[in-house]
Amino acid sequence: MNNKSYILVKAATNIISGLxxxxxxxxxxxxxxxxxxxxxxxxxxxxTNNPVTGGQINFILEGSREHKCVLTRVHSDAYDxxxxxxxxxxxxxxxxxxxxxxxxxxxxxxxxxWAMPVPDGMGPGVYRVTLYSEFDxxxxxxxxxxxxxxxxxxxxxx
Amino acid sequence: MEIDIEKNKKIARQVERWDLFxxxxxxxxxxxxxxxxxxxxxxxxxxxxxxxxxxxVTAVTWWWWAIFTVKYLITVLNRASKGLNEVNTxxxxxxxxxAVLKDE
Numbered sequence: 533m534n535n536k537s538y539i540l541v542k543a544a545t546n547i548i549s550g551l552x553x554x555x556x557x558x559x560x561x562x563x564x565x566x567x568x569x570x571x572x573x574x575x576x577x578x579x580t581n582n583p584v585t586g587g588q589i590n591f592i593l594e595g596s597r598e599h600k601c602v603l604t605r606v607h608s609d610a611y612d613x614x615x616x617x618x619x620x621x622x623x624x625x626x627x628x629x630x631x632x633x634x635x636x637x638x639x640x641x642x643x644x645x646w647a648m649p650v651p652d653g654m655g656p657g658v659y660r661v662t663l664y665s666e667f668d669x670x671x672x673x674x675x676x677x678x679x680x681x682x683x684x685x686x687x688x689x690x
Numbered sequence: 691m692e693i694d695i696e697k698n699k700k701i702a703r704q705v706e707r708w709d710l711f712x713x714x715x716x717x718x719x720x721x722x723x724x725x726x727x728x729x730x731x732x733x734x735x736x737x738x739x740x741x742x743x744x745x746x747v748t749a750v751t752w753w754w755w756a757i758f759t760v761k762y763l764i765t766v767l768n769r770a771s772k773g774l775n776e777v778n779t780x781x782x783x784x785x786x787x788x789a790v791l792k793d794e
Contacts (some may be wrong), residue, residue, distance in 0.1 A: 546712045552716035556741060563738055674734060690723070 547639060566671045571601045571680045577663060583690035584650060589621075590629060591685075592646045600639060601667035601678065610651070610659040619651035619659075620632055654689060661685035694766060701759055708752070719744065 573593025581588075608621040630645035660681040669678050723737045732740075 542713075545717075549713045549716050552720045556716060556720055559742065560738065563734070 557677075559651050562672065563674055566599060566669075566674045567676060571599075571667050571669065571678050572578075572597055573660055575642065575682075576684045577661075578687050579685060579687050580645065581659070582686065583688035585690045587650050588647045589687065590645065590647045591651060592630075593642060595642050597639050597642050599669050599671045601669040603665055604668050604677075605666040606663070608659075608661060608663040610654070610661045612657050612659050614657060619649060619654045623648070625649050644651045650689065656689045659687040659689065697762065698766075704755070704759075708755075711748075715748075720781070725758075 539581045572593070572595040575593060577591055580590045580592050583656070584688065604621050608623070609618050611618045626646050626648050628644070628646050630643065634645070640643045662680050662681065663685065667680065669676050719741060723732075723741070726732045726735055727734055
């Protein structure tokens with residue numbers, strides 16, 4: 533290898549190495565950000581028709597979503613702290629009021645409203661609702677299963 | 691003196707090795723990881739932690755190597771400076787003696 537070729541190879545490896553290092557650092561920082569991000573940011577769930585007098589409970593979820601996440605599992609219970617009884621909500625009977633994208637993956641501002649029937653045997657009282665949800669999130673070449681929980685959602689059955 | 695020359699050569703070789711390491715490792719690691727992740731041989735999380743560990747080990751090793759090398763270079767520089775001062779003083783003395791001899 534003559535001197536000119538040596539200088540060229542050295543310069544090329546310098547550039548490639550620098551670009552690789554920059555790529556590794558950028559990917560690392562993005563991965564940490566994605567890994568630590570919540571599915572929903574500044575989000576909250578509330579019951580909009582408290583006290584519930586009919587057979588339907590209306591929920592609202594407001595917040596924002598940074599990454600594309602698809603809901604894979606959802607589970608919700610209502611606890612009556614006075615009696616210690618708990619009731620499970622039937623998500624198979626859920627109907628959407630405002631949005632059809634709680635299960636979807638759109639990013640940006642989230643404003644979903646949905647309704648579910650009052651579980652069988654649920655009497656009047658004050659309940660504390662918890663909602664557990666699992667998502668498959670994707671961002672660039674990253675994929676991760678994430679869990680987000682909402683608790684202390686106040687539900688009053690009239 | 692011979693020990694110094696030998697050690698200087700050793701440091702020059704180490705610098706060349708660091709240069710080669712810095713030139714090849716990032717690209718090799720990136721390409722290897724991309725291939726392994728694309729073929730589902732390792733997970734992205736695993737590759738991330740391997741990279742992070744490699745980065746940490748390299749940073750710590752380089753840091754201590756740099757500290758010891760700088761310390762050695764300062765010692766050599768001080769010794770050389772002291773030697774030059776001694777030579778300077780002796781040259782002055784010789785000049786003075788020559789001047790005395792001329793006067794005589």
